[in-house]
Amino acid sequence: MSKRRGHGEGSIYRRNDGMWVAELYLGKDETGKKQTWKCYAKTQKRAAELLEKKKAELRNGFPVEPSKQTVGQFLDVWMKDVVKGSVRPSTYQNYVYILRHAEPLRNIPLVRLNPQAVQRLYRKMHEEGLGRTIKVLHAVLHKAMDQAVKWGMVPRNIFDAVDTPRVTTKEFRALTPEEAQKFLDAALEDRLYALYVLAVTCGLRFGELLGLRWEDVDLSTRTLTVRNQLQWVPGAGKDGKAEPQLVPPKTARSRRTIPLPDIAVFALKRHKTEQGKERLRAGDVWQDWGLVFTTEIGTPLDPSNVRNRSFWPLLEKAGLSRVRFHDLRHTCATLLLAQGVHPKLVQELLGHNQISVTLDTYSHVIPAMMRETADRMDSLFAAKQKHR
Numbered sequence: 197m198s199k200r201r202g203h204g205e206g207s208i209y210r211r212n213d214g215m216w217v218a219e220l221y222l223g224k225d226e227t228g229k230k231q232t233w234k235c236y237a238k239t240q241k242r243a244a245e246l247l248e249k250k251k252a253e254l255r256n257g258f259p260v261e262p263s264k265q266t267v268g269q270f271l272d273v274w275m276k277d278v279v280k281g282s283v284r285p286s287t288y289q290n291y292v293y294i295l296r297h298a299e300p301l302r303n304i305p306l307v308r309l310n311p312q313a314v315q316r317l318y319r320k321m322h323e324e325g326l327g328r329t330i331k332v333l334h335a336v337l338h339k340a341m342d343q344a345v346k347w348g349m350v351p352r353n354i355f356d357a358v359d360t361p362r363v364t365t366k367e368f369r370a371l372t373p374e375e376a377q378k379f380l381d382a383a384l385e386d387r388l389y390a391l392y393v394l395a396v397t398c399g400l401r402f403g404e405l406l407g408l409r410w411e412d413v414d415l416s417t418r419t420l421t422v423r424n425q426l427q428w429v430p431g432a433g434k435d436g437k438a439e440p441q442l443v444p445p446k447t448a449r450s451r452r453t454i455p456l457p458d459i460a461v462f463a464l465k466r467h468k469t470e471q472g473k474e475r476l477r478a479g480d481v482w483q484d485w486g487l488v489f490t491t492e493i494g495t496p497l498d499p500s501n502v503r504n505r506s507f508w509p510l511l512e513k514a515g516l517s518r519v520r521f522h523d524l525r526h527t528c529a530t531l532l533l534a535q536g537v538h539p540k541l542v543q544e545l546l547g548h549n550q551i552s553v554t555l556d557t558y559s560h561v562i563p564a565m566m567r568e569t570a571d572r573m574d575s576l577f578a579a580k581q582k583h584r
Contacts, residue, residue: 206247208240216240218247221303222254222266231264267309268302270349271295274340284443285429297321297333306349311357322361334360368523370530371396375516380459382514387470388506390463391489392524394420398454399528399546402521403427406497407442408488410468418461421453422547426487426496440496450547464488526557533558 206220215236222231233250237243254269275295280288300317301309314337318330338355345353371379376396383392394400400408403425413420425445428438445451456464467488474492475482483494491497499521507521525546532542543554 206251208243208247210240214238216243218243218250220247220250220254222264265306265349266302267298267304267306270306270344271298271302271340274343278343284427284446285441286427286443289429291336294329294333294336297326297329298337306344309350309354311354314355314358318358318360327361330360334358368526369519370523370527371516371519373531375514376527376531378514379511379516383510386506386510387467388489388502390460390467391502392507392510393460393463395521395524396528397457397460399525400454401425401525401547402499404445404450406487406489406499406502409486410488411486413464413488415456415461415464418456419453420456422451425450428498445547447547447549449549452544452547454545529554529558 206218208216208218210216216239218235218237220233222233235243235246235250237246254272275288275291279291283291298317301313304313318334321327321330321333334355338353341350341353341355344350380389380392380396383389386392391405394405394408395402398420400422404422407424407426408420408422409424412423422445424442427441427443429441471488471490475494478493481493485494485496487494487496489497503521508518511518529542529546532545533539539554539558540551542558543551546554548554548557
């Protein structure tokens with residue numbers, strides 16, 4: 197009787213003569229013929245052991261010949277030997293998640309993968325409204341196929357011949373000056389008031405705020421330095437749960453020192469005092485991560501909890517429509533640009549790698565600034581015109 201297993205896990209069954217059979221589907225060869233591996237054992241336990249050994253060999257890339265290796269087998273090896281350890285843990289988990297969408301391609305022999313099969317997958321995904329996911333999947337698969345070309349497994353990267361659907365840029369909604377003030381007024385007595393002040397006035401990313409340590413804040417010089425960001429890595433903790441990790445910012449530009457306005461200095465001083473009281477109340481339960489923003493027992497904050505239990509309720513309290521937390525960062529940039537602050541300074545504050553990112557993201561603010569340049573020229577030459 198066959199022992200049912202999940203897709204790609206193989207099967208174990210007993211023959212009429214009493215022997216146990218372990219069977220594993222390997223994909224199709226160049227002619228499209230199914231390839232199956234089998235082994236025989238006297239006991240079910242031994243058959244299971246041989247099956248697991250074979251699966252481990254396949255995950256390590258052998259003994260399947262390159263000409264017979266499937267897309268799925270290649271991706272498993274690439275993820276294990278190339279991607280893992282070369283990217284952040286959270287990025288690796290994102291790769292794992294996004295590659296689930298490539299399931300229809302996994303059983304195709306790598307050497308037989310063609311643009312039509314990929315284009316068909318993308319069309320189906322686009323029909324399901326997964327346009328943005330296609331863009332990410334395409335980038336990951338293209339990177340993987342570059343490695344296959346480098347290893348001499350395929351002659352060219354077939355993803356160069358695949359078109360991805362056009363995706364409309366998702367617009368953000370920055371708060372107006374009046375809305376930003378309403379929001380901060382509503383948050384004044386919230387225990388995370390300082391977090392919202394820094395988001396609106398300094399434009400820090402969510403992960404940068406949650407990874408900010410007191411040793412990175414200098415209230416005497418009224419500056420803070422971004423050295424870390426907090427990431428919750430799925431499956432990294434006990435029992436497969438997500439685990440918080442402090443990691444360096446993604447780019448050199450993201451590592452930056454930011455001047456603090458008065459409102460931020462006031463908020464941080466008050467927050468430090470209140471956190472000291474929470475620490476005394478927690479006693480031995482307190483876990484000292486050295487973070488500026490924590491739970492009431494000192495542990496890192498979960499972004500989802502912040503949004504659900506604090507951020508969105510505060511927006512509702514202020515009478516504002518729901519926006520993303522990241523829109524507070526957009527609010528900071530938009531308000532500064534609207535006041536005539538040079539885009540280069542805004543770029544440095546936000547930690548953008550290139551000023552083109554800043555200009556492209558906030559292009560809607562630029563026309564007003566251009567009008568201001570004309571007005572200033574008028575004021576400069578107006579007096580001379582009057583005397584003519």
